[in-house]
Structure formats: C-alpha cells, structure tokens
Amino acid sequence: MSETASHSTVLDVGAEKLGKTYARALLAATQADGSTEVVVQDLNAVCDEALQHNPKLQMAFESPQISADEKCRVVDRLFGGNSHPALIKLMKVMAGRGRLGYLAAVRDAAVDLADEAAGRVVAEVRTAVPMSDQLRGEVTEQLSQRLGKSVRLRESVDADLIGGMIIRVGDTVFDSSVASRLDKLGKSAAAGFARQLMEQSDRFSSSA
Structure with missing residues (x-):
C-alpha cells in the first residue's frame, strides 16, 4: 500500500488521517524539551534517505508477515544511533500496532504541523x-x-x-x-x- 497520500483515494485518506494522529502525538512529545525541529529533521532523513531509496525496507515495514518485534529490532539497528529517542519510540509504537508502513504519511503531517506551530x-x-x-x-x-x-x-x-x-x-x-x-x-x-x-x-x- 502506498503511503504517499498524493492521490485522492480512500486508502490515501486513511493514510492521511493516521499520519496526522501519530504526527500530533510525536510533536506533543517533543514540545516540552524543544526538540520538535530536530525530530522532524530525523523523520525526514528516515523517509527520504532510507525508505525512499530502499523499497525492500519499506515493504518490510508494511508487511504483516514480519513480526512487530523484528521490526523494532530493525528500527534499533538502522536508526537507533542516529535518530532522536522520541522518533524511535514512535516507530516502535507504530510497529506494535501494525502501522509502521504509514511513516511517510506521519512525516508529511508532522512537517505541516511543525510549520503551522512555528x-x-x-x-x-x-x-x-x-x-x-x-x-x-x-x-x-x-x-x-x-x-x-x-x-x-x-x-x-x-x-x-x-x-x-x-x-x-x-x-x-x-x-x-x-x-x-x-x-x-x-x-x-x-x-x-x-x-x-x-x-x-x-x-x-x-x-x-
């Protein structure tokens, strides 16, 4: 399933809604310590430098055949040392709920919300x-x-x-x-x- 939310389909509308829900939670968790901009930058990097150039990784995040625990291990291994802890925590929560494939939609919503807040x-x-x-x-x-x-x-x-x-x-x-x-x-x-x-x-x- 595509997460680009660039076409007006039922699936895209669902991705957009989920993206906004998780994005609001992410930004709320980063406002207290002022790390919103850093977290959004890290989220951009994950989507643009990792997922966009690695279709297999995106497919793994989307796949219901791969367990949440395994997805969390992949998140730790690939991003744990480079991304903000708040983003890592969100990605693991999404993995546990079978929503990690919607990360790009979360990024789109987070960028818009951060712009609005600033x-x-x-x-x-x-x-x-x-x-x-x-x-x-x-x-x-x-x-x-x-x-x-x-x-x-x-x-x-x-x-x-x-x-x-x-x-x-x-x-x-x-x-x-x-x-x-x-x-x-x-x-x-x-x-x-x-x-x-x-x-x-x-x-x-x-x-x-």
Whole structure:
C-alpha cells in the first residue's frame, strides 16, 4: 500500500488521517524539551534517505508477515544511533500496532504541523533546473521579507518551464517565468536568469 497520500483515494485518506494522529502525538512529545525541529529533521532523513531509496525496507515495514518485534529490532539497528529517542519510540509504537508502513504519511503531517506551530509559510517553487544554494537562499530571503514570516521552500523541477521560476504561496502566485527571453539561452542560463529576477524584486508580479 502506498503511503504517499498524493492521490485522492480512500486508502490515501486513511493514510492521511493516521499520519496526522501519530504526527500530533510525536510533536506533543517533543514540545516540552524543544526538540520538535530536530525530530522532524530525523523523520525526514528516515523517509527520504532510507525508505525512499530502499523499497525492500519499506515493504518490510508494511508487511504483516514480519513480526512487530523484528521490526523494532530493525528500527534499533538502522536508526537507533542516529535518530532522536522520541522518533524511535514512535516507530516502535507504530510497529506494535501494525502501522509502521504509514511513516511517510506521519512525516508529511508532522512537517505541516511543525510549520503551522512555528508560524512558517510553505512556498512551492517550480524551476526549470535545480536551484543552487545561493539562489535558494535569495528566494527564501526575498519571500520572507515580502510575507513578513519565516519561509520554507518546497522545490520541484519542471523541464518544460523554459526560464525563471514559478512560486506559489497558498493561492498567490509570484511568476517570474519569461520563456521567450530564455528560449535561446538554454537550461544552464535559466538558473542565472532566475537569480537576477529574484535580486530585482520589482520584476515580480503577483496575483491571487
């Protein structure tokens, strides 16, 4: 069963609800000692660096044929020395309840809840080529200044987007895509042009 919760199916709705339930419990357990950000980072690492690149591990977490005790031993062996104890405890609780396969849904919910609690805005940024660290920093700073809030970027690459970038914050779109001017410059120039656009904030136009 997929845990990506990216499609509107009955299974995805169930995963989303379970994800929120466990995510709330995880964040509640970390608020007292201020470890929420660290735990969310560790959860991201487990999902993005371990499960995403190891389908067999994800299948093992989902499998009803593997006992909860064995899953707990795997959690200890793979993550015990690197992840926050609160996350390890949650993973073992989920294993005991046959829910460890929903860890990605927990991550998605935990990230959203942590952003909400911190007053942080999520900006979806679509670019033709992967953003450099410098461009990422400039975009974050520009948006933070415009919105008056801390900003977290959710990045995606769209090869069909010839130049510039498209940024969406909620229902507002900041559009700096100028395909006609970049058509002859190629993808390597696209990133540099996007950086120039961000430096010149008056080039942006926004619409709801």
